[in-house]
Amino acid sequence: MNVKKGNQRLRKRFGDRVRVREEEDRIVVSGRLDSWEDIVEACSMCVCKKGNKHVVNDIVLEGRDPKPMRLPAERDSALEGERPDVLIIGGGISGASIARELTKWKLSVLLVEKEADLAVQASGRNDGEVHPGVDLKKGSLKQHYVLLGNRMYDRVCRELDVPFKRCGQYVGFRGWWNYPLVRLYAWNKKYVCGVKDTQVIGRKRLREKEPQMNPDFQFALYNESAGCVCPYGLTIAYGENAAANGAKISLNTAVLSMEVQDGRIRSVLTNRGRVWPRIVVNAAGTFAEDIAAMAQDRFYSIHPRRGTNSILDKQAAYLTGAIVSFKTVKKEQGHTKGGGILHTVDDNLLVGPNAVETYEKEDFSTEQASIDAVFQKQIQTVGKLSQRDIITYFTGVRAATFEEDFIIEKGRRTKNLIHCAGIQSPGLTTAPAVALYVEQLVVEELGQEREVEKNPRFNPIRKGIPRLRELPKEVRDRLIRENPDYGVIVCRCEEISKGEILDALHSLVPVATVDGIKKRLRPGMGRCQGGFCMPLVAKIISEEEHISLSEVRKAQKGSVITYGRTK
Amino acid sequence: MSMKKLTCIVCPNGCSLTVLADGDSVRVTGNQCKRGEQFAKEELFHPMRTICTTVRTEFAAAPVLPVRVSAEIPKDRIKDVMEEINRVVIKEPVGRGDVVIADVLGLGVDVIATSSLLRYLKEEEKI
């Protein structure tokens, strides 16, 4: 980059408080600023589109002390001395899918996740859209992998027994005068960018397909390949399939430090002991930069971006059968299209997300203002949208780099390290394809030492817990006769049986907490939000795990539900 | 002379009562019926209350059993009676109306079971 020009620009905007310098493998912005928004702006100003150097943020945020990474309370030596071929850091969609693909090889794979379950952070806190990639720039890694990933979804979800629907995406436009411009845009997407399903459809067809969309839309950009999946369901399925094929998944396990020697990671210290991996995969989401720093290979920075989604009652599901949003031709500010409305695989609606820059990587709290902003916008997509139908809402934090693209490559200074970083939207869509590439990188790297053999026993098929409510009567009846617990309905809103809950407790990545069961089966996700079933689920966990009710937790250690017997 | 405001709780009407007490003479206003006057006098001189709570059982299928006092007790004895109730552990499948503590603290009132839950469970062979 042109450092001199960069500094001139910075000086003009921020005075002498910020400087940029170029190093061998990165662009470093340093100084002191007292607003996070300014830091994001300063770093974004230094992004260089040419070359392959990323912006590293060394600007000190004055007067604010970002919270340190939340650590699990567990302290033991469960992993002490383990020597896995591959250590994957992070149990989100990236880590779990990479673990699964690596079990195709005769490699010992250890995945560590600091949270009490897989998919607790970004992978459990997004809208589950499988993107067509129509809004991405050609040449980015995002765009490259989104096309590959989208195509893989039918097969992956079939193999992993995860519900997936290609529901299509409609982006509405007002004003006929915009038509030629959008036609041109669509043509470019279809023929130049390779998003082959891109079409522009007229008002009549839009009304037929999505009758509740704003009648003012004269035409829409339509991509039939867009789909939806349950993002944490898919992550857990990947994790379970990896475990079935021999990978070890260690939850409540955080990486604390690394021992690096001669450009190689020698050992990794966790709260559950020191492990000695041959190679490390960094899939640590918003903490990927911190892991990179521990590995002495920090050549990018993450600037977290919060987004809040609302979940609407099934009663509102008729408002759309697809993924709908609208666009104005005038260029919008910010890094998200302002969300949309998505009909989930479970027949709820998801509305959102918005996008807010933050320095807190783990602040998942919600604000009414975010929801108001999203609804104010999306009511223009579907007029009947109402906050009265909200049953719950959640916030996720995306792990954006300043280049707004993925970083999927071998370590620049540290040899036995592979980064899978900067994974934000459409990271769920790209994951199946990215996992294949990371698999290739790992096998290549380890193959330099000795040949890596195929795992002849690899089975790509996972059998999920049967979803009894969706089965034909006769099949459901037969399954109940084989296992009467399938006939005991615990969650009345989502019709989940005791048998399914026991299956989840006995699954390959079992998480015996109320949230663990909720994520696997949905009790507590319906309109009563667990009011009726939570005590019943807690009781089943206590009986099955032989613990007292006061030891049953909502999620991580400390999240107890009761304080013991009243008498 | 003293004045006290009370809300009558005899019936759902919830009349707002004003009680003027001057030595032995008590005047109640705001009541719509006679029971209100009676209530105000009692509430002023000897407030009485019911306790509804649970007792511990030794059965896992029903760790607690609901109980109540068979008649009202003085309001200021609630805490003492709760302590007595919390000492009890039910070992037999008692039924609704059965006495769990007879004449609790000599108040002339029993603590009785208000559910036959344990009986039903016994019949279903769950305890």
Add this chain to the structure above:
Amino acid sequence: MEAYEVIVIGGGPAGLAAALAAHKAGSRVLVIEREERLGGILKQCIHDGFGLVRFGEKLSGPEYAERFIDEVLELGIDVLTSSFVTELKKTGAGFLVSVVNRHGVTDYQAGALVLATGCRERTARQVLIHGTRPAGIFTAGTAQHFTNLLGQLPTRRCVILGSGDIGLIMARRLTLEGASVLGVYEAKPEPSGLTRNLVQCLEDFDIPLYLSHTVTRVFGEERLTAVEVAQVDERIKPVPGTEHIIECDGLILSVGLIPENEVAGQLGVPMDAAAKGPVCDNRFMTQVPGVFSCGNALHVNDLVDYVSESGEMAGRYAAAYAADGTDSGEHIAFKTDDSFLYLVPQQLRLEDRDKKGVLYFRSRNARRNAVFTMSINGKTAYTRKYGQLKPPEMERLEIDFGKYPIQKGDELRFEIKEVMG
């Protein structure tokens, strides 16, 4: 396929009363209950005050319920517990009811249905509480389940949001079990619960009630550590600058009940947006002939006595429907204005215009010296005076329609009017 004349869905107080009434009217009856035991929510309502109207006694919830349960068992009425209705379908002769339980999926045929599915609680998210999502946030009913059925203490130090009856009762209950209840916060300027409960559950234990206050935010990563409360204005919006933080490990919500009518939805039963239950006639039959509604599924009651009453009527008329199966379909719709929160039932069957009918209603506003009025074609026909009307307190009255010359096509209008003096 086994056939019944009347199938009652729900084995709580409404369903039990309906089953008994239908049985006594000569029908073969089946009760389907999704929980392990009959009794519905009364199983966990161990406080007293039930049955004052019906039995002249102050019973606890289990005592009240078990009187009905014992009678159902003695009469040998068929009961399925731990059984969940997954599907309801209209068939030529009546209804098909699909049930899932430990034995499999079983279909039953019914001549008439009584929907007695009760209600559910509004949740934290529905009142738009923001912040983190720690353990320790319970609806009052969930906290009651833990305390009274499982014998577990859900909190040691809590704040209660909403002054609904279950919230007030849980304030006392948790205090008796040794927890500290720091206060009850009510967003409205008036308390929602019965006066009796305000006195006996809060005043007795010196638990403060803060009107026009709400919980705006929760804190804590694992378990709840604190809540933020704030004063609210007339539009229930928090007033900036009035926020303060209260350290606690529990937040109990008593912010309202909503009738549960998911199964009714399957039959396309039209709903009353105000009462949030099915639109019914004076026989408690919904607009789908043969489908009856009662109890808290019909509208949220304050007193179980009236839940049983509507259950009995629904059961009796369901039996009659199953026996002759005819429906003239002619109704006179009750017209109401916004002086009511709701009026149930919403219609009078033309053929019943010479009979007595029971009406339940709530006034939209707190009023003193009000008159409930029924007018026929603009002429006042029936009036009843009330010294006091409050939205939290449901009123019940009986009108002998036979006293009035009601004809087909007449307009029956109901109003609550103010009287002077």
